[in-house]
Amino acid sequence: xxxxxxxxxxxxxxxxxxxxxxxxxxxxxxxxxxxxxxxxxxxxxxxxxxxxxxxxxxxxxxxxxxxxxxxxxxxxxxxxxxxxxxxxxxxxxxxxxxxxxxxxxxxxxxxxxxxxxxxxxxxxxxxxxxxxxxxxxxxxxxxxxxxxxxxxxxxxxxxxxxxxxxxxxxxxxxxxxxxxxxxxxxxxxxxxxxxxxxxxxxxxxxxxxxxxxxxxxxxxxxxxxxxxxxxxxxxxxxxx
Amino acid sequence: xxxxxxxxxxxxxxxxxxxxxxxxxxxxxxxxxxxxxxxxxxxxxxxxxxxxxxxxxxxxxxxxxxxxxxxxxxxxxxxxxxxxxxxxxxxxxxxxxxxxxxxxxxxxxxxxxxxxxxxxxxxxxxxxxxxxxxxxxxxxxxxxxxxxxxxxxxxxxxxxxxxxxxxxxxxxxxxxxxxxxxxxxxxxxxxxxxxxxxxxxxxxxxxxxxxxxxxxxxxxxxxxxxxxxxxxxxxxxxxxxxxxxxxxxxxxxxxxxxxxxxxxxxxxxxxxxxxxxxxxxxxxxxxxxxxxxxxxxxxxxxxxxxxxxxxxxxxxxxxxxxxxxxxxxxxxxxxxxxxxxxxxxxxxxxxxxxxxxxxxxxxxxxxxxxxxxxxxxx
Numbered sequence: 348x349x350x351x352x353x354x355x356x357x358x359x360x361x362x363x364x365x366x367x368x369x370x371x372x373x374x375x376x377x378x379x380x381x382x383x384x385x386x387x388x389x390x391x392x393x394x395x396x397x398x399x400x401x402x403x404x405x406x407x408x409x410x411x412x413x414x415x416x417x418x419x420x421x422x423x424x425x426x427x428x429x430x431x432x433x434x435x436x437x438x439x440x441x442x443x444x445x446x447x448x449x450x451x452x453x454x455x456x457x458x459x460x461x462x463x464x465x466x467x468x469x470x471x472x473x474x475x476x477x478x479x480x481x482x483x484x485x486x487x488x489x490x491x492x493x494x495x496x497x498x499x500x501x502x503x504x505x506x507x508x509x510x511x512x513x514x515x516x517x518x519x520x521x522x523x524x525x526x527x528x529x530x531x532x533x534x535x536x537x538x539x540x541x542x543x544x545x546x547x548x549x550x551x552x553x554x555x556x557x558x559x560x561x562x563x564x565x566x567x568x569x570x571x572x573x574x575x576x577x578x579x580x581x582x583x584x585x586x587x
Numbered sequence: 588x589x590x591x592x593x594x595x596x597x598x599x600x601x602x603x604x605x606x607x608x609x610x611x612x613x614x615x616x617x618x619x620x621x622x623x624x625x626x627x628x629x630x631x632x633x634x635x636x637x638x639x640x641x642x643x644x645x646x647x648x649x650x651x652x653x654x655x656x657x658x659x660x661x662x663x664x665x666x667x668x669x670x671x672x673x674x675x676x677x678x679x680x681x682x683x684x685x686x687x688x689x690x691x692x693x694x695x696x697x698x699x700x701x702x703x704x705x706x707x708x709x710x711x712x713x714x715x716x717x718x719x720x721x722x723x724x725x726x727x728x729x730x731x732x733x734x735x736x737x738x739x740x741x742x743x744x745x746x747x748x749x750x751x752x753x754x755x756x757x758x759x760x761x762x763x764x765x766x767x768x769x770x771x772x773x774x775x776x777x778x779x780x781x782x783x784x785x786x787x788x789x790x791x792x793x794x795x796x797x798x799x800x801x802x803x804x805x806x807x808x809x810x811x812x813x814x815x816x817x818x819x820x821x822x823x824x825x826x827x828x829x830x831x832x833x834x835x836x837x838x839x840x841x842x843x844x845x846x847x848x849x850x851x852x853x854x855x856x857x858x859x860x861x862x863x864x865x866x867x868x869x870x871x872x873x874x875x876x877x878x879x880x881x882x883x884x885x886x887x888x889x890x891x892x893x894x895x896x897x898x899x900x901x902x903x904x905x906x907x908x909x910x911x912x913x914x915x916x917x918x919x920x921x922x923x924x925x926x927x928x929x930x931x932x933x934x935x936x937x938x939x940x941x942x943x944x945x946x947x948x949x950x951x952x953x954x955x956x957x958x959x960x961x962x963x964x965x
Contacts, residue, residue, distance in 0.1 A: 467590070467881075
């Protein structure tokens with residue numbers, strides 16, 4: 348586990364202030380998040396734990412600007428994006444600029460080769476073909492799957508597919524990376540490799556990484572672990 | 588990066604099979620349009636080929652194609668004397684079925700006076716009629732050849748020449764006989780019937796008394812309308828211009844067929860649209876997770892709409908292209924004439940583009956409704 352970077356007092360890349368989210372009203376109202384306050388700093392890798400229905404996915408969707416909170420304030424990479432309402436109309440563009448997503452099932456496009464799966468994000472961000480291919484290959488090499496650049500996802504092992512997915516998440520150099528159960532389908536050794544990669548990304552790109560997980564074998568890889576229970580974020584249950 | 592192309596390339600087999608299925612459907616649509624055009628062409632080509640600018644028929648009828656018409660043969664001479672008329676011809680028309688030995692053959696018998704108007708427009712093989720009896724010129728669709736013999740009524744005829752594109756509005760291939768032979772074929776009774784008529788005290792009608800119509804060609808400076816009006820006023824006959832005759836044929840004779848084919852074509856186009864919509868929707872549903880992922884990573888709607896619409900258009904246009912090639916390559920095997928006009932092909936291509944765009948709407952709607960959070964679902 349790395350040192351706690353908060354002691355150096357940099358600005359948090361993710362800052363949630365009393366974020367709440369409820370679904371329905373009246374008797375059917377469900378409070379998925381209750382006054383969640385959380386700061387994630389550059390180079391930090393945090394874990395979000397909790398039983399099913401505790402609000403982990405809701406929290407990830409809120410930070411990823413997929414789900415609108417009911418109240419509170421949210422600042423991403425220095426930009427206040429939510430303060431009682433969305434302050435940006437183009438949330439997809441915001442996600443493209445600032446956030447990288449890593450999925451449990453890697454979600455690679457089956458009809459694109461590995462290099463194109465990475466390059467597609469760069470094309471969306473406005474890179475030309477040559478620049479996108481160059482950057483995609485660099486990322487695949489960085490994640491040590493450069494030799495599978497022309498392969499299609501169906502021919503990759505679980506670990507290789509997850510590395511390509513991480514490469515895609517990092518393609519546009521996001522400062523915030525959200526990972527949903529990234530090691531769930533991997534054995535201990537490969538899960539450890541993926542977590543090492545995320546740590547390397549956090550340091551190299553000065554990124555903040557939030558990982559939703561149930562995987563106990565990677566608990567020791569986080570700087571902080573937060574537990575969500577009935578929408579309430581408990582204080583860190585691990586870390587310095 | 589063209590995602591539609593990459594997806595098609597990845598699922599090429601499925602895409603090709605889908606296009607082939609669609610090509611059959613669109614090929615049938617094209618064939619229906621071709622059959623209609625063929626029907627109109629058949630109906631009008633005979634009129635045009637006969638070269639008459641004025642058609643003279645029995646008074647009060649719209650003959651000789653839409654209605655039966657019988658006028659005296661000497662009408663031709665009376666018409667020939669009208670100022671402005673340069674050539675005339677007396678013609679008869681009759682549908683007949685004969686046995687060629689191997690199969691039954693329905694023919695459209697046209698009787699005309701060799702050397703006068705009303706004969707075949709051109710000869711592909713052999714020669715035209717010279718005036719001798721029991722000779723015939725047949726359309727190539729009869730599959731007869733010069734030298735062949737065919738029995739019509741009670742007489743055998745020798746095929747001396749072959750012509751083309753001479754068919755009735757019903758699609759029956761034409762056979763040209765001399766007027767005398769055609770009249771005998773049409774009006775002569777069997778010897779037994781003649782005896783019966785005589786026994787009843789009735790003199791059998793002469794076979795050379797009547798014809799179906801007289802056609803006339805006029806001087807370039809003369810007006811067909813004025814001559815037709817003059818004939819109607821003074822000769823107690825009905826006369827019409829070639830344009831009016833064609834109008835009668837297209838509006839009366841082939842009108843029902845046109846509506847029938849039009850209805851069928853419309854239904855086929857609607858079926859094609861529904862099938863394309865279902866295929867596009869299925870293809871979209873197959874990619875729903877990828878679409879959710881694209882939305883999650885920041886792809887704008889235009890990328891997702893482009894993915895669906897481009898595939899839809901590609902499928903429709905490739906299907907149309909293959910269907911067009913298919914129908915074009917087998918059109919000679921259709922029992923009825925198929926006329927494929929470039930303008931019809933272009934129009935149908937336009938219709939295909941429109942139905943592909945309309946058919947995409949459901950797929951696009953589904954795709955745009957997809958919650959990006961679906962990509963995060965396990």
